[in-house]
């Protein structure tokens with residue numbers, strides 16, 4: 305177990321509530337934009353294009369977006385990756401019709417000519433060839449996952465577990481399928497090459513293998529006194545960085 309400062313999922317929910325409450329007034333869209341932006345920055349830090357061959361630069365970043373806000377982070381991340389010169393493809397199997405904002409995020413991806421595959425389209429696995437894929441962004445479930453995993457996500461996660469030794473996975477906030485507090489409770493489970501904890505690491509992040517998983521914190525939107533109020537030191541982000549390697 306690392307000595308990493310984490311907050312319980314209950315406290316994380318309280319932090320969110322206050323950040324988006326009347327006193328502070330962040331909107332979810334603002335937090336999601338910063339969160340998705342920080343994940344894109346972590347992909348760049350971990351898989352830089354500078355100095356790479358044209359073939360390397362042509363590889364896809366395969367973003368799998370779930371039905372909730374973790375998925376929203378993935379949609380935002382894909383847009384920023386495109387601007388950074390990457391080749392993102394989004395697989396968005398279940399689009400919740402109820403949230404207008406998610407539809408706008410998909411419109412923006414169309415605007416940026418980022419392909420967005422839905423479930424019934426051509427076989428998504430065709431895009432997941434190690435020689436063609438730089439990494440996978442796991443934006444399926446975050447801290448609201450409640451087992452057992454329902455289809456189509458169970459099948460998707462099973463495939464990812466088979467591939468993860470050949471294609472690195474970057475998990476957004478919580479490795480999909482892990483319990484936010486208890487960590488990997490069902491098997492097989494995703495064992496990400498990179499974890500980007502948002503706002504503040506959750507208890508599950510103490511279960512990552514420090515040799516196997518590079519851990520970043522992102523979602524840079526908390527001032528010092530607010531962090532102290534919730535019992536943790538603000539993260540020492542450098543300059544304009546949106547991520548900090550832990």
Ligand SMILES: NC(=O)C1=CN([C@@H]2O[C@H](COP(=O)(O)OP(=O)(O)OC[C@H]3O[C@@H](n4cnc5c(N)ncnc54)[C@H](O)[C@@H]3O)[C@@H](O)[C@H]2O)[C@@H](O)CC1
Nearest residue numbers: 320335336372373374445446447448449450452453454477
């Ligand atoms: N609250 C915050 O401060 C922020 C939260 N953000 C993101 O929001 C995430 C949490 O978002 P949500 O609360 O929407 O939850 P998630 O995105 O973790 O997942 C919720 C969705 O998954 C479905 N689901 C849950 N368990 C399932 C199962 N067993 N099988 C199939 N579907 C299942 C639910 O029906 C729901 O649609 C965080 O992990 C983080 O990535 C960021 O967008 C920005 C900042």
Ligand SMILES: [K+]
Nearest residue numbers: 442445476478
């Ligand atoms: K995730």
